[in-house]
Amino acid sequence: xxxxxxxxxxxxxxxxxxxxxxxxxxxxxxxxxxxxxxxxxxxxxxxxxxxxxxxxxxxxxxxxxxxxxxxxxxxxxxxxxxxxxxxxxxxxxxxxxxxxxxxxxxxxxxxxxxxxxxxxxxxxxxxxxxxxxxxxxxxxxxxxxxxxxxxxxxxxxxxxxxxxxxxxxxxxxxxxxxxxxxxxxxxxxxxxxxxxxxxxxxxxxxxxxxxxxxxxxxxxxxxxxxxxxxxxxxxxxxxxxxxxxxxxxxxxxxxxxxxxxxxxxxxxxxxxxxxxxxxxxxxxxxx
Amino acid sequence: xxxxxxxxxxxxxxxxxxxxxxxxxxxxxxxxxxxxxxxxxxxxxxxxxxxxxxxxxxxxxxxxxxxxxxxxxxxxxxxxxxxxxxxxxxxxxxxxxxxxxxxxxxxxxxxxxxxxxxxxxxxxxxxxxxxxxxxxxxxxxxxxxxxxxxxxxxxxxxxxxxxxxxxxxxxxxxxxxxxxxxxxxxxxxxxxxxxxxxxxxxxxxxxxxxxxxxxxxxxxxxxxxxxxxxxxxxxxxxxxxxxxxxxxxxxxxxxxxxxxxxxxxxxxxxxxxxxxxxxxxxxxxxxxxxxxxxxxxxxxxxxxxxxxxxxxxxxxxxxxxxxxxxxxxxxxxxxxxxxxxxxxxxxxxxxxxxxxxxxxxxxxxxxxxxxxxxxxxxxxxxxxxxx
Numbered sequence: 291x292x293x294x295x296x297x298x299x300x301x302x303x304x305x306x307x308x309x310x311x312x313x314x315x316x317x318x319x320x321x322x323x324x325x326x327x328x329x330x331x332x333x334x335x336x337x338x339x340x341x342x343x344x345x346x347x348x349x350x351x352x353x354x355x356x357x358x359x360x361x362x363x364x365x366x367x368x369x370x371x372x373x374x375x376x377x378x379x380x381x382x383x384x385x386x387x388x389x390x391x392x393x394x395x396x397x398x399x400x401x402x403x404x405x406x407x408x409x410x411x412x413x414x415x416x417x418x419x420x421x422x423x424x425x426x427x428x429x430x431x432x433x434x435x436x437x438x439x440x441x442x443x444x445x446x447x448x449x450x451x452x453x454x455x456x457x458x459x460x461x462x463x464x465x466x467x468x469x470x471x472x473x474x475x476x477x478x479x480x481x482x483x484x485x486x487x488x489x490x491x492x493x494x495x496x497x498x499x500x501x502x503x504x505x506x507x508x509x510x511x512x513x514x515x516x517x518x519x520x521x522x523x524x525x526x527x528x529x530x531x532x533x534x535x536x537x538x539x540x541x542x543x544x545x546x547x548x549x550x551x552x553x554x555x556x557x558x559x560x561x562x563x564x565x566x567x568x569x570x571x572x573x574x575x576x577x
Numbered sequence: 578x579x580x581x582x583x584x585x586x587x588x589x590x591x592x593x594x595x596x597x598x599x600x601x602x603x604x605x606x607x608x609x610x611x612x613x614x615x616x617x618x619x620x621x622x623x624x625x626x627x628x629x630x631x632x633x634x635x636x637x638x639x640x641x642x643x644x645x646x647x648x649x650x651x652x653x654x655x656x657x658x659x660x661x662x663x664x665x666x667x668x669x670x671x672x673x674x675x676x677x678x679x680x681x682x683x684x685x686x687x688x689x690x691x692x693x694x695x696x697x698x699x700x701x702x703x704x705x706x707x708x709x710x711x712x713x714x715x716x717x718x719x720x721x722x723x724x725x726x727x728x729x730x731x732x733x734x735x736x737x738x739x740x741x742x743x744x745x746x747x748x749x750x751x752x753x754x755x756x757x758x759x760x761x762x763x764x765x766x767x768x769x770x771x772x773x774x775x776x777x778x779x780x781x782x783x784x785x786x787x788x789x790x791x792x793x794x795x796x797x798x799x800x801x802x803x804x805x806x807x808x809x810x811x812x813x814x815x816x817x818x819x820x821x822x823x824x825x826x827x828x829x830x831x832x833x834x835x836x837x838x839x840x841x842x843x844x845x846x847x848x849x850x851x852x853x854x855x856x857x858x859x860x861x862x863x864x865x866x867x868x869x870x871x872x873x874x875x876x877x878x879x880x881x882x883x884x885x886x887x888x889x890x891x892x893x894x895x896x897x898x899x900x901x902x903x904x905x906x907x908x909x910x911x912x913x914x915x916x917x918x919x920x921x922x923x924x925x926x927x928x929x930x931x932x933x934x935x936x937x938x939x940x941x942x943x944x945x946x947x948x949x950x951x952x953x954x955x956x957x958x959x960x961x962x963x964x
Binding site for chain 2: 383385405406407410411415416418422423424425426427431434435436438441442443446447448449491495
């Protein structure tokens with residue numbers, strides 16, 4: 291039975307096969323005019339997500355989502371569990387391909403056509419929900435590895451740190467308050483310090499857009515405040531997208547808040563507007 | 578008690594040697610040992626008269642040379658397993674391919690001295706009534722060409738295999754099984770007479786290498802020295818790789834592959850190149866092995882060999898390079914002893930060894946020694962961590 295269904299799936303007539311579609315194999319129908327390395331933000335937004343849908347085994351994690359992030363903006367995204375926040379980040383960073391819709395970085399770069407490492411290299415940095423650093427390397431080495439540089443095989447083999455790069459690492463160490471731990475193996479850092487190290491690694495990449503997934507989970511009050519300071523300081527030079535559950539934290543940093551629910555945007559506005567929106571109240575407080 | 582503070586190996590070192598060995602005591606010891614062997618062994622074999630207690634028999638020299646080529650193979654595996662986390666259960670295949678390339682050269686050197694006296698065809702081909710040399714045997718009468726193939730054939734196979742596997746993001750146990758299948762398939766292929774590699778007898782009855790008779794003690798010593806020097810050079814090159822930024826990226830991939838990818842590294846390329854380099858080293862190890870033992874047959878492709886190799890590295894200690902070499906030496910010494918004294922016990926001993934090491938010495942002998950030393954250096958801390 292299952293095989294029969296598979297055959298039917300292949301033989302469907304209402305669908306154009308991937309290899310004919312322009313998107314996957316641009317050389318078939320002429321190259322797209324994507325200028326590599328230049329992120330065009332002249333129209334304002336740095337990230338354009340339009341009509342994006344993602345489903346896993348029939349479950350729609352993202353449903354016709356349209357979202358724009360302006361250049362230099364600090365945007366908070368909130369939403370109940372399963373609203374599609376992490377999936378959205380997966381799509382932006384190339385981990386998951388959308389079923390439908392477009393994701394553009396600047397006006398020219400189609401992120402759905404790029405790999406994780408290419409997306410990272412054009413300037414999108416991501417902090418995971420579960421803090422992930424390189425545990426066997428020192429804090430210093432973690433930052434060195436993340437540093438914006440030629441990351442292909444041969445240059446990496448012969449790479450040596452220049453004084454300038456060393457200064458850059460010191461500067462970031464300062465920013466994330468880890469200067470005195472720089473010789474420590476990252477596995478030995480506390481949870482909060484690991485979060486910061488990961489943020490520091492993002493900064494080393496010179497990203498234009500930072501995607502930060504739950505930066506203050508498991509942090510003490512004091513650490514949370516310092517993180518808020520750090521993130522608001524980054525906005526302006528960078529565009530920052532923060533996904534967070536901690537409402538106090540969101541209130542303390544947010545200028546614009548987007549509420550996601552069941553894979554699409556439910557509301558968008560300042561924290562006060564959003565909190566007084568009856569639909570948002572319903573979603574958060576239950577029926 | 579873990580040692581908390583790593584050596585500052587991200588400092589800008591004044592010289593490259595300092596970068597390679599400043600925090601590598603084991604490596605310095607290992608290289609000194611090799612140097613000592615390179616001096617003592619030839620003297621004890623060639624200069625010390627046979628009756629003396631210090632005389633080393635040629636058999637022992639050959640045995641040591643064999644261990645050294647195994648040590649080289651173990652270092653190659655450690656590079657991919659210990660540093661990059663790719664558990665290859667088929668590294669024996671690259672070793673055997675290198676060995677076959679060397680064997681083909683040695684076969685062509687036999688010339689008219691074979692049993693059938695055919696100037697061009699090796700004995701087994703005459704025996705199979707072949708009249709022409711297969712195309713892939715051309716060029717193997719030239720030493721440089723054979724040496725090129727020793728590196729190129731395993732390297733190309735690893736490139737092809739790795740390119741397909743890593744690009745499809747095959748990792749962990751699935752990759753291990755695939756490498757195992759690879760070596761098994763090659764074994765079956767090389768068993769076939771039609772392949773033109775001597776079938777299940779393999780290649781043997783070698784006469785000389787570069788004009789020197791393989792039966793001569795001095796040639797044996799020459800091969801032993803070649804093994805020692807190659808091993809030492811390999812160690813230095815591998816050490817350069819693991820202390821470079823490339824080496825740190827590779828360890829980063831082992832520990833947090835996704836993070837490495839999102840930081841902007843093309844993980845597949847890094848895995849591929851370290852895998853290829855490791856395969857080339859394995860091929861060289863095979864080429865050193867064959868003239869010393871005097872035979873190469875499809876048994877070298879057997880999955881069991883590759884698994885034994887993993888045991889050597891596990892016993893010695895992963896991720897240290899010299900630990901792998903140490904493990905190769907120790908386990909093979911034990912094997913030589915056991916298979917002579919109690920032949921039926923060896924496989925059980927090997928299995929037991931692997932279990933013991935996995936449970937009690939997860940970091941191998943090197944890790945165990947380091948732990949003891951750290952405990953001695955910080956007695957107070959160890960009391961705390963024990964209670």
